[in-house]
Amino acid sequence: MEPREVLGTRLRLLLDLLDDGVTALYPQLGLDGFRPRYAPVLRQLALEGPSSIRDLARAIGVTHSAASQTVAQLAREELVGLSPGADARQRIVHLTPKAEALLPAMDQERLATDAAVAELEAELPYPLTRLVDEALEALRRRPMRERTGAAARRR
Structure with a gap:
């Protein structure tokens, strides 16, 4: 396999393992059917x-498209409501009472996840959160499309 495939595949596997571990906790906290992608929107x-x-x-560091898709899922789950914004293109998102009732359980999940991340990072030679932050910053400075384009021109 080429390095790009190995890196992308391994990063997806890492994310899946992290998300699966958190998702397994949700039913214990009364968050049945909850998905990890819901939490940042609801917390914000x-x-x-x-x-x-x-x-x-x-605010949560995702694309408009990703946020819109998550909000649509949350609306279907009746966790958020939508109302018109200042202009016809804008929609304002708000928590529903159903979502507000989940906030204490979400706080428990966050504390447990933070503790688990600290434990994981103690086992690593370099904090994963720091490495991810540094990789994101490097890609903001010089996006992958520029890097791949330059590499292709060198070949």
Whole structure:
């Protein structure tokens, strides 16, 4: 396998293992059917109150498309409501009472996950969170498309 395939495959496996471990905790906390991608949106809304999808995306560090897809899933689960924004293109997202009732369980999950991450990082020679932050910053400075384009031109 080429390094790109190995890296991408291994990163997806790492993310799957992390998400699966957290997801396994959800039923114990009364969060049946909850998905890891819901948590950042719901936490942000709990922290800052109603928000546009664009502002949510910016705050949690995902694309507008990813935030919009997650909000649509949350709306289907009746965890968020949507109302018109200042203009016709904007929708404002807010927590529903159903979501607000889940916040204490989400706090328990967050504490358990933070403790598990600290334990994992203690086993590693370099903190994973720091490495991910540094990789993201390097890709913000010079995106992968520029790196691959330059590499292709050198060949």
